[in-house]
Amino acid sequence: MSKKYSKFLPSTDDFNLENFPFYWITQVHSQYVQNVDSVLKKYGVDNSRRRILIALASKPDASVSDLSEMVVSKMSTTTKIVYRLKDEGLVETYSCEDDARITRVLLTAKGKEMTDKINDLTSVVLEQSFDGLTPLQIEKMIDSLRQIFNNLAR
Template structure:
């Protein structure tokens, strides 16, 4: 790696966490989860269940393995969350008609209603997090994060 990145490397003699983009990415993500979790307590939910519900909103009738990939979670963890959501009446499951080994998950009407409530709370946290930033700054941040992801993914 060239010297132009030394400031950001943990091996540098003058390294500071303040200069680590990944430190800030994890700090922002962790704080976001805490804020969302706090807001979701109102509905008896947590961030993990929220992620599954929102994944189902974008791909209803997804398989458990699809959901596991979408939320970046182990299959066993995803399965536990799905059955917790099923017990709460927010999702339902069924065996795939083409392959009995595949379990599909779908939102119930109660799950759809919960997503609307979740979105209302999440929008408040999102607006709070972007306060003081312009839409252009947010778009540029997204471009940069996507670029870094692509660099890491290959």
């Protein structure tokens, strides 16, 4: 391993967890989920449902497989969440015309309303999380995370 990265890696003798980037990625994500869950609790929506609803708002008529990839979840887990959302009247499902094995999902009017509420409530959490950062810093962070993701996905 190259010495230029050694201070960031747990394999060194003088390793400090606070210098490990993935420690911070998981800490930030975990804290974000906790904050979002506490805000959404009063609406009976958890982070898993929120992620599916937000994904559907950005990609209407997505397949369950598409949603699974978008929210980084196992297909079986995504399917269970979709059918819970369907039971709650927030989404509808239908078989794809071209391939009946593919189940497509779309937001209902109630689901769109809930997504709007979720976005309003979570915008407070997002604003709190970006306090003290400039838009340029946020863009650079996103670019860096995208690059790390692409490196790992190779």
